[in-house]
Amino acid sequence: MVGNLDIVGFGIAGYLTGAGTKLSNGCTSGHGVCGLPRFAIRSWVSVGTFLLVAIGLATLKYHEPFLDAT
Amino acid sequence: MIIFLEKKDKLDIVIGFVTGVIFAIGLGFGGMFRRSKIIGFLALGNDWDPSLMFLLGFAVGLNMLTFYIIQNKIKKPLLAAKLQIPANKTVDFRLIFGSALFGLGWGLGGLCPGPGMSLLPIFSIEVSIVWLGCLAIG
Numbered sequence: 149m150v151g152n153l154d155i156v157g158f159g160i161a162g163y164l165t166g167a168g169t170k171l172s173n174g175c176t177s178g179h180g181v182c183g184l185p186r187f188a189i190r191s192w193v194s195v196g197t198f199l200l201v202a203i204g205l206a207t208l209k210y211h212e213p214f215l216d217a218t
Numbered sequence: 219m220i221i222f223l224e225k226k227d228k229l230d231i232v233i234g235f236v237t238g239v240i241f242a243i244g245l246g247f248g249g250m251f252r253r254s255k256i257i258g259f260l261a262l263g264n265d266w267d268p269s270l271m272f273l274l275g276f277a278v279g280l281n282m283l284t285f286y287i288i289q290n291k292i293k294k295p296l297l298a299a300k301l302q303i304p305a306n307k308t309v310d311f312r313l314i315f316g317s318a319l320f321g322l323g324w325g326l327g328g329l330c331p332g333p334g335m336s337l338l339p340i341f342s343i344e345v346s347i348v349w350l351g352c353l354a355i356g
Contacts, residue, residue, distance in 0.1 A: 153253075153327060155348055161327025162334070162349035164319050169331055169353075171316025173306075176330040177241075179317075180274060185281035186303070193309045194317040201321025206260030209326065 157215035168198070242336045248273045251337055253328035260325050 153161070169175045172194050174183060179198075183191020209215075249255040249270065258267035288301070295301055324330055327349060329337075334349060 157326060158349045159351075161323045161329070162351065162353040164323030165327065165330060165334075166323070166353035168316045168318070168320025168323055172313045172320060173316070175320065175332065176324070177332050181277045181281060184278045185285045188304065189307055190309055190313055194313055194320075197314055197317035198321035198324060201318050202260050202325035203262060205322055205325030206257055206328075207262045210257070210261035210263045215326070 152213070152216045154215050160215070172198075241332065245333050245336055250330075250333040256324075256328035260328070 165175075169178075172179070174191065174194060176198075179191040179194040184195060245251060250273070255267065255270065258265065259270040288295070289303075320330075329349060331353060334353060338350070
């Protein structure tokens with residue numbers, strides 16, 4: 149199943165998302181929807197990085213499931 | 219508590235609430251509340267779903283137009299004293315490291331902060347307590 153995740157996974161995901169947002173000063177909305185249209189260099193770097201990493205991890209998890217709820 | 223605030227601050231709260239509601243409606247229609255939708259977009263495989271690319275594409279494309287008009291033609295916001303535009307242009311390690319962490323969390327959970335908080339009314343232990351709590355800690 150796509151998007152299956154157990155409670156530990158939710159905790160890790162939430163923590164990483166929160167820490168990442170704080171460190172990079174923005175999220176999908178801040179950097180993606182507001183930064184990209186302003187052609188802010190920081191936002192383009194940030195969105196490129198998190199999109200690549202997210203696609204990489206989600207693809208890995210899709211093919212080799214881990215932290216799945218039973 | 220709200221009665222102790224200045225009139226201007228009250229107006230700010232109302233504006234913040236209205237724009238927040240509009241944002242949440244947009245997220246909902248776009249499918250950003252459904253974790254399976256996000257993961258389906260991020261996970262490249264047999265049932266890859268590219269539709270969120272159009273969501274982001276339209277959001278960015280439309281904002282390119284509106285931000286251009288606002289910054290170059292209007293210059294003054296309707297409901298605030300002045301525009302607040304970040305001027306920071308330096309790409310540092312902190313930005314890249316933070317973005318990478320964000321990507322890990324997003325790719326794992328399929329939720330970014332906006333939709334995650336918007337899901338609070340549809341209470342679930344996983345999202346509303348564990349995910350949101352860890353988000354706040356992070």
